[in-house]
Amino acid sequence: MKFAKTLASVATLVLAASAVHAEDANPAVIFDLGGKFDRSFNQASFEGAERFTAETGIAFREFELQSDAQREQALRKFAQDGFNPVVVAGFSNESAMTTVAAEFPDTDFAIIDGFVDLPNVRSVVFNEHEGSYLVGVLAAMASQTGKVGFVGGMDIPLIRKFACGYVQGVMATNPDAEVFENMTGSTGAAWNDPVRGGELAKSQIERGADVIYHAAGGTGIGVLQAAADAGALGIGVDSNQNYIHPGQVLTSMLKRVDNAVYDAMMDVQTGNWSSGLEVMGVAEDGVGYALDENNADLITDEMMAAVEDAKAGIISGDIVVHDYTSDDSCPAS
Amino acid sequence: MSSQLPRWVDLGLIPVINLVLAFLVAGLVVVFIGEDPIQAVRILISGSLGSSYGIGFTLYYATTFVFTGLSVAIAFHAGLFNIGGEGQAALGGIGATLVCLAFNWPHWLIALPFAILGACLFGGAWAFIPGYLQAKRGSHVVITTIMFNFIGSALVVYLLVNVLKVPGSMAPETRNFAEGTFLPFVHEMLAVVGITVSKTPMNFASILALAAAFLTWMLIWRTRLGYEMRAFGFSEPAAVYGGIDPVRITIIAMLLSGAMAGMMALNVVMGFQHRLVLDYVGGAGFVGIAVSLMGRSHPVGVLLASVLFGILYQGGAELAFEMPNISREMIVVIQALVILFTGALENLVRAPMARLFARRRVEAA
CATH class of the missing domain: 3.40.50.2300 (Response regulator)
Structure with missing residues (x-):
């Protein structure tokens, strides 16, 4: 039946x-x-x-x-x-x-x-390199110490592409800046290890970084948490993560999957x-940076102008952001 | 206690009862999420065994688990708990891949012996270090092998991202092998003799797995080395007293175990994917532990347990397709229950059974 x-x-x-x-x-x-x-x-x-x-x-x-x-x-x-x-x-x-x-x-x-x-x-x-460039510009301007961090998930070409775009954005804004780069791990677990993400962020903060960008999936939750705990700024990725720690997340690199x-x-x-x-790309609104009420106070008019300049430059072709995966190397470091 | 039980109860009845219990509890879980458990079992069975397509996938997964299960079983007979199958298989993949990419092989039969050698060498080498450390330095293999899993995956990621990757490609994987290295698929082999079956990843490596199981049986129960391994596994002081060199046995057992785990690459890398992709092992090294526990470290038991896990893998995928409520995690829960009942809770059934049979024996006498 x-x-x-x-x-x-x-x-x-x-x-x-x-x-x-x-x-x-x-x-x-x-x-x-x-x-x-x-x-x-x-x-x-x-x-x-x-x-x-x-x-x-x-x-x-x-x-x-x-x-x-x-x-x-x-x-x-x-x-x-x-x-x-x-x-x-x-x-x-x-x-x-x-x-x-x-x-x-x-x-x-x-x-x-x-x-x-x-x-x-x-x-x-x-x-992703273009969006990462934009948040790199913001990171360099928001940093007081001139030192910023990047925490990646797994060390694969896609994440190096994120990192490379970010470094280019930072260096274009402040050539004297120093960028710390860390990858979380070498297994799939690296995408979901917030504890280790937090530890990496803490060690970068101890070395002087005050803005930290993550491209690490679930691991990034720990990165943003550690940055907020230490009074530093985090940068989210993929979706708008500004809401996770209002006022402590500088912006998020949007990738509109x-x-x-x-x-x-x-x-x-x-x-x-x-x-x-x-x-x-940036021109198609496929990637970009997030601006909402949670980070409105963090982005000054000056920063806003600079990042919009960069955005216009990328769209017009005046700024060419190098894509790591095009030749497996990064000009900036 | 097991000596009180007839062999058929020990090796046949108890695993079956454990399995039934596991499915009953899993059925309860299915009821709790609001699906019909009878229907779920039907999908699980028909999806894995109901067609040549399902059977092909089931046996493809089973083949992988035979290699990793035998790997754990071999070390276990020498009293070593090798939980590094994951890393050894990953390294075996590198070995087989390097062989396949090295030349433009004219025919797979020529490439195969070298690929076996490559997979065994790399897998064995990855188990040699923990084996050596255990034998010479007393660092326990349970600790070192699991640590070597992480070192192994780091090494594989490094090689795939920096050395072996196709330039300009986003994916951390090697280029495709030349056609001369492809192991024939079972559907191709059967087509030669006029039998048509669905296209599945099942390939020649399944036959290698059967051969590996037979050779393992020969090794453990029919050779002097196997005797020494078992003696060493039962009691190290007694084995040493009997003139068996503990260093030699530990290292050889680990080498063989690692080589067997590396053989997994033949099924997945050489037989199906035809290139090395990131994390191709996908947890099979750990499933091998469950397979070996369930199969009582006997090659026949390992074969049967592998097929069971193949059914759970393939049937589980079908279940996730047909019942959207049953997620990937649910399938893992069901698999975990099987492992729990057949491995960890074994004595739950064994003790009452032993009492039952003891009473019967008393009555008979």
Whole structure:
């Protein structure tokens, strides 16, 4: 009896799903190994999907990857079941998506932070170095000691890209400044180790740093906490983290992964889907710095003018921020 | 106490009862989050064993766990608790990768022996240092091997980010291997004899895993070295009194254990990914501990326990697909319950069983 009931409900679900598919988007999101609630990248994609659901009333399906072998499996499963678009965040999915997207040419795929050259794939990449440059400018101006810090998660090219942009911003503003750089660890745990993040921040503060920028996911919560405890300033990353310690977080480097996910779903819904590479830089509002009531008192008019100058310079091309990943090296240090 | 129990109870019935208990408790958890536990078990089983696709993935995961499980089992027979499988497997991955990238191999059969050698050498070397420290300096392997996991992952990250990475790419991974190093997939091998099965990552390494299990059995129970290892594991003073060199046995056992963990690379790196990616081990080294505990460090037990964990991995993924309420963490809870009941709470069932059988024996007599 119960089984028959379950079957019936599954059948109606399937019917409903295929009926929806006729006109509406039927989105699915895959979260990378960090997990859905990493307070960073994956969570931003989750928030983007939630926003889509809140506005359209269309639910989305999700899957959290547990191992590398599941990448292809998850993509194929969602495509087979008729989900459209299938959105996945993380460069590690490039090769899996290359395989699966070719098998399902009628399904729209979106990959964030990676590039797949297929007609049905939208690849969204962010110019993290530009956003980091902007917060670097602010950090250099806010610092009294002329020493600022950076705490990264894992020592991978993506995080070096953050660090390199930040250092360039600091040095362009105050050539005599000193930047301390630390990475948290070498395993996936480095993205979720607030205690160690706090220790690194403390040691940087002891060496004289009074503004510390983190690009370390969940670890960064500890960095911001340590900075607030010591009366120094923290800088958040990915989403607006100014609210975590109002008045103690100078700003946040915004990387709008949520917008990218939301746009991918909404574009299918409204029939405006486009494939190809989308570069989200300062000019496209894909990256930037956060300004709200929590940090309004920290950003002086002078700082505001300088960072807006830098922003305009990047957009016009007068300021070229070097991208670490373009040649695996950083001119500033 | 175990001597009071018939062998079939000790090796067959008790693990099964433990497993049933684990699933009952896991079922309660599923009920608490508002899903139907019977349906959950159905999805778990049919997702992992219900199709050639599910079976392929299940056995692919199982193959990985056979290598890491045997690794723990070998060291365990010599009384050493090697919990560094994670790091040794990571280093084994480097070894196999260097071999695969070194030449443009004409055929996988030629590349395979060298890749095995590379994986074993690197994995073994990573276990040699803790083994040496234990034998010569008395630094306990439990401490040193787990510390070596971190050193190993730091080394792998350094190599992948600075040395082996494809220039200009964001991803910390090596370039793809040449086609001549790809181990054949099982679906390809079966296609040759006319059997069509779904495309899965299961590959030739599964056969290597069976061979490795057999060789481990030979080593432990049919060779002089294996006898010395077991004697040393039972009682070090007695073994030393019997003329067995403790330094030699400790180091050899750790070397073999590390080499076996490194062999995991053949399945994942050479058989499926065809390149080395960051953290390719993905916790399999630690699962190997559970597999070995559950399998009583016997190769056959390790094989069975590996398949069980393969089912939990693959079926768990299907469960997460079909029941969105059951998250990735829930699957880990279910796996943890299995480990808890089969490993830690073993005596929960054993003691009553021993009493039961003792009474029966008294009645029979």
